[in-house]
Amino acid sequence: MAAGETVRKKWPNLDVNVLLTMLIDELTQVNKKLDSMVELNGKMLKTQEEFLQRIANQSYRREIIKLEPDAMTLLFLPRSLRKTVMALYKLKEATAEDLARETNRLRAVESASANQLVRMGYLKKKREGRRVYFYIE
Amino acid sequence: MKGKVISIHSSRGGTGKTVIATNLAVTYANKGLNIALLDLDFRAPSLITVFSKGIGGPVKHWLNDFMNGQCTIEQALINVSEEYNLRGRLLIGLANPAIEAIQNMIGKSRAWEVTAVKKLFSLRSTLSNDMDIDRCIFDTSPGIQYSSINAVISSDVSIIVTTLDSLDVKGVQRMLAEFYDAFEKRTVVLMNKVFPQTRIWSNGRQKELISQMEKALKHPIIGVIPCYCDVLQAERASLLAIEKLGHPFLRNLEEVAEKLEHIE
Secondary structure (H helix, E strand, C coil), rough: CHHHHHHHCCCCCHHHHHHHCCCCCCCHHHHHHHHHHHHHHHHHHHHHHHHHHHHHHHEEEHHHHCCCCCHHHHCCCCHHHHHHHHHHHHHCCCCCHHHHHHHCCHHHHHHHHHHHHHHHHEEEEEECCCEEECCCC | CCEEEEEEEECCCCCCHHHHHCCCHHHHCCCCCCCEECCCCCCCCHHHHHHHHHHHCCCCCHHHHHHHCCCCCHHHHEEEECCCCCCEEEEEEECCCCCCHHHHHHHHCHHHHHHHHHHHHHHHHHHHHCCCCCCCECCCCCCCCHHHHHHHHHHCCEEEECCCHHHHHHHHHHHHHHHHHHHCEEEEEEEEEEECCCHHHHCCCHHHHHHHHHHHHHEEEEEEEEEEHHHCCCCCCHHHHHCCCHHHHHHHHHHHHHHHHHHC
């Protein structure tokens, strides 16, 4: 037996047109809710993506936590990074080459160490012509 | 080395750090060197008392003001050489003993401490190039705290003053292993207040003691100064290098000063 006949037998006075209208209304409201859920989910994904992007380029961390290379903090840094900060205390601002002269290490080592400290938020760097200077803010 | 910066430090108080710092400064100045002696113990300032006779009037600028960027180092230093009739110039930088000043220095931020250590690092060139200073001595606060570690890391040589007391020795051992070695500073240990009546002196075991201590601390011992009763009895604020010329304590200190000259 078809579903329509069962309904008609059970509720002989039921107007099928009214029932359909009610169903369409219900479906329209469900659709609206689904649309807003999809929109909200899209917004959440976008925010999450932006957040991950900011963490990836370190800007977020620098905005909320200002890292200071004070003497106590230096104690907990790896030896090679600590040496670079100590040299910068003395030189104020320096290129990787200046740092290498001060620490008696290779320029490449100082460049890697200083850039790592920049990524960690302890140092800043600026470009002047072809030279890159590292400094403690 | 012109403008060499020497920090005097200890693991605990009462080892004779300030007596060593002040008398070493006067010993150098007596030899004709130009000296700057800075009180970096902002929590318990003492140079103001030691040099009270030589200051000659109210202090216009404290070392605190220099550290806070409120005056230059030239303004914060007081020349006391004439008062003590010294051959060289002795300039002293005093920490402010007022409670508000101490409170102010205790509550500093980490950002301020970074500026402070940078200031101390740049002192060497200002003192030696602009003020013709031969040696700068930092009298620090005991233990590991910002004011002392800033002084230690910005100096060329550190002298850790210790007694033979096991608390002192253990404290120095820990400080050397956990702090000094991390910064790879040139460090020597000065043993002070060693009782002369002990078997160390009577049996001529001084060399043995030095070698044992060097082995335990893994750093050179620059000198062993006996405990002189009259030094202990004298006011800690008295200046032996002025008041008791020829005292054996000063001869010990001269030997230390001589050895320091060979440390680059």
